[in-house]
Amino acid sequence: MISHAELIPLLNRIKNRIPEAQINKIVSDEDDAIIGAVKQVFPKATHSFCVFHQMENVAKKFRDEFTHKEDIPLQDLEIYETANELIVAENAIESTILHRKIIDLAKNTGLSEASRKVIKYIKKIYLNNIKLLAKGFLPETNNVMEQLFSLINDFVTQTRSLKTEGGMKNFFSNLFVYFNKRPFNTGRWRGLSPIERANILNS
Numbered sequence: 665m666i667s668h669a670e671l672i673p674l675l676n677r678i679k680n681r682i683p684e685a686q687i688n689k690i691v692s693d694e695d696d697a698i699i700g701a702v703k704q705v706f707p708k709a710t711h712s713f714c715v716f717h718q719m720e721n722v723a724k725k726f727r728d729e730f731t732h733k734e735d736i737p738l739q740d741l742e743i744y745e746t747a748n749e750l751i752v753a754e755n756a757i758e759s760t761i762l763h764r765k766i767i768d769l770a771k772n773t774g775l776s777e778a779s780r781k782v783i784k785y786i787k788k789i790y791l792n793n794i795k796l797l798a799k800g801f802l803p804e805t806n807n808v809m810e811q812l813f814s815l816i817n818d819f820v821t822q823t824r825s826l827k828t829e830g831g832m833k834n835f836f837s838n839l840f841v842y843f844n845k846r847p848f849n850t851g852r853w854r855g856l857s858p859i860e861r862a863n864i865l866n867s
Contacts, residue, residue, distance in 0.1 A: 666697055667697055668696075668697040668700040668701050670697075671697055671698060671701035672701050672704065672705060675701050675702065675705040675706065676705055679705055679706065684706060684708065684709070687706060687709050688709065688710065689709060689710045689711075689712055689804075690702050690706060690709050690710070690711050690712070691711075691712045691713070691714050691804045692711070692712075692713065692714065693713065693714055694713050694792065694796060699711065699799075699801075710802070711801055712801060712802045712803065712804035713793075713796050713801050713802075713803060713804065714803075714804055714805075715751045715752060715793070715803040715804065715805055716804075716805050718751045718789055719748055719751055719752075719805065721785060722744065722747050722748060722751070722782050722785065722786070723744075725778050725781045725782050725785070726740075726744055726778045726782070728778065729776055729777060729778040730776075730778065736776075736778075737776065739769070739772055739774060739775060739779075740775060740776045740778065740779045742769060743766065743769055743770075743775065743779040743782055743783065744779075744782065746762055746765055746766055746769065747766065747782050747785075747786045749762050750762035750763060750766065750786060750789070750790060750793075751786075751789060751793070751803065752803050752805060752854075753793070753797070753803070754797070754802055754803065755797060756794050756797050756798060759790060759793060759794050759797060760790075760794070763786075763787075763790045766783060766786055769783075770783045805848075847860075848861075
């Protein structure tokens with residue numbers, strides 16, 4: 665595993681190419697070496713931790729059991745939505761309230777296997793994220809690189825459907841809807857989709 669000392673020269677090269685005043689935010693995984701190196705080289709920049717993969721992991725556990733989101737029973741849907749709210753919580757109080765809510769929801773004996781897996785997973789995420797929140801880091805979901813890798817993975821998975829004209833049409837139609845109707849999870853436009861954001865800016 666790469667060390668804090670090894671990352672310093674790399675970040676200094678970035679700093680030499682891009683003035684620090686132009687770097688408003690740095691998004692990374694929760695690696696301690698990265699956190700320490702960024703704090704040393706870019707002390708004034710906001711450092712956020714990427715939670716895109718956390719949300720993907722929650723979604724995957726439900727996709728493995730349910731074909732569509734509409735197929736998820738209401739009690740399980742509440743687990744799904746609360747887990748995602750906890751992941752993007754921007755302070756320890758909000759995160760703890762949501763964690764306690766999930767613990768209460770877990771008492772329901774009729775939950776699906778997907779919900780049980782998410783409950784177990786989210787306990788680890790809560791403990792991890794609350795430590796980062798205590799250090800002043802904020803969750804970030806708009807990580808372009810993570811989204812690109814996820815998109816490539818989905819593309820490879822659906823390659824066979826692209827052999828037909830209808831399959832290709834459906835794939836790109838779903839792609840357009842996904843990126844333009846999916847709401848922002850963090851920042852100023854949290855809860856609004858790109859389409860809703862555009863309508864507000866142009867009204």
